[in-house]
Amino acid sequence: MTGIKETLDSAKPIVAALDTSTAAMAMAIVRGNEVLGEVQSMAERNHSVEVVSKLKALMADCGVTADTLDGIAVGRGPGSYTGMRIGVTVAKTLAWAWNKPIIGVSSLEALAYGSLPAEDDGSEHWFVPLMDARRGQVYTAAWAAGGEVNSTWVRFAPDAIRLMADWVDELADRASAYSEFHEEEGSLTIVVCGDLEKHEEEASRLQQLCEQCGVRVLLSPSLMAGRSSALLGAKRLARGEQDDVHSFVPNYTQLTEAEVKLREKQAAERDGR
Numbered sequence: 001m002t003g004i005k006e007t008l009d010s011a012k013p014i015v016a017a018l019d020t021s022t023a024a025m026a027m028a029i030v031r032g033n034e035v036l037g038e039v040q041s042m043a044e045r046n047h048s049v050e051v052v053s054k055l056k057a058l059m060a061d062c063g064v065t066a067d068t069l070d071g072i073a074v075g076r077g078p079g080s081y082t083g084m085r086i087g088v089t090v091a092k093t094l095a096w097a098w099n100k101p102i103i104g105v106s107s108l109e110a111l112a113y114g115s116l117p118a119e120d121d122g123s124e125h126w127f128v129p130l131m132d133a134r135r136g137q138v139y140t141a142a143w144a145a146g147g148e149v150n151s152t153w154v155r156f157a158p159d160a161i162r163l164m165a166d167w168v169d170e171l172a173d174r175a176s177a178y179s180e181f182h183e184e185e186g187s188l189t190i191v192v193c194g195d196l197e198k199h200e201e202e203a204s205r206l207q208q209l210c211e212q213c214g215v216r217v218l219l220s221p222s223l224m225a226g227r228s229s230a231l232l233g234a235k236r237l238a239r240g241e242q243d244d245v246h247s248f249v250p251n252y253t254q255l256t257e258a259e260v261k262l263r264e265k266q267a268a269e270r271d272g273r
Helices: 002-008 044-062 081-098 107-113 164-180 197-211 226-238 257-272
Strands: 014-019 024-031 034-042 071-075 102-105 124-132 137-145 154-163 188-194 216-221
Touching (some): 014 044, 014 102, 014 226, 024 044, 044 081, 102 107, 107 226, 124 197, 137 164, 188 197
Parallel strands (some): 071 102
Antiparallel strands (some): 024 034, 124 137
16 A cells, blocks of 8 residues: 555655553654664563663664654554653653654554555555453544555544444444445455454454455454554654644543542542532
8 A cells, every 4th residue: 555655755754753552662763664773662661761761772773863853753642541651751851852843643543554554455444453441442443545545544433442342333334334335345354453352252243243244354463563653753744744842742532540530539529518
């Protein structure tokens, strides 16, 4: 699906990216579409300890300095509450200290973007990333590429926390409606990627439902890749987009459990007065 990358042909910004929203600490440096280097470390509890040193080491390995860097991309979530705050805080600090643009990237979008096939087979693909949000819930969204959307990268469902069972029903209904207008069987493939371990049963149910209407569902467990955040960030920067370093915050999607309990306690205290 090479058409998705054409926006960077005329501009090749050097972008360093990091994402600590999941258990995988992911970072990369790109020059336009070229990946200069990347790091992926499964060390969720050590994100705060290692992220700066690993990023600086990666920059040194790639021959990139703060002066030659054009921007800093960061995964803004959703995902781990603590992880998101670490990544965003580091990115904001470096962007301010080095006087560089900061570019926020949806962590779900980066997860989905990493599942793009290398070659366009002519069919439409839907990419559905999953991050476990406990209690049968997932952080998820959806994008389409290829086929009738002309190889572009189009979002059709926003980042949100959803019950996995309800999300499967919604996707199956969408797939059924799609197949009604496309006579050729196999014209649509749905790629479910990311954290599938706790949601295999529902993901398999999606496969079964979609099989009935001739839509293929691929289950593709995957980890966050720094190159995806970097490439998406470079695309935004090439379009002249960036975020305000002072007001930039993670996408928490929902209140943390601690915040929910605190607000419940405060409400109870008010009611008791």
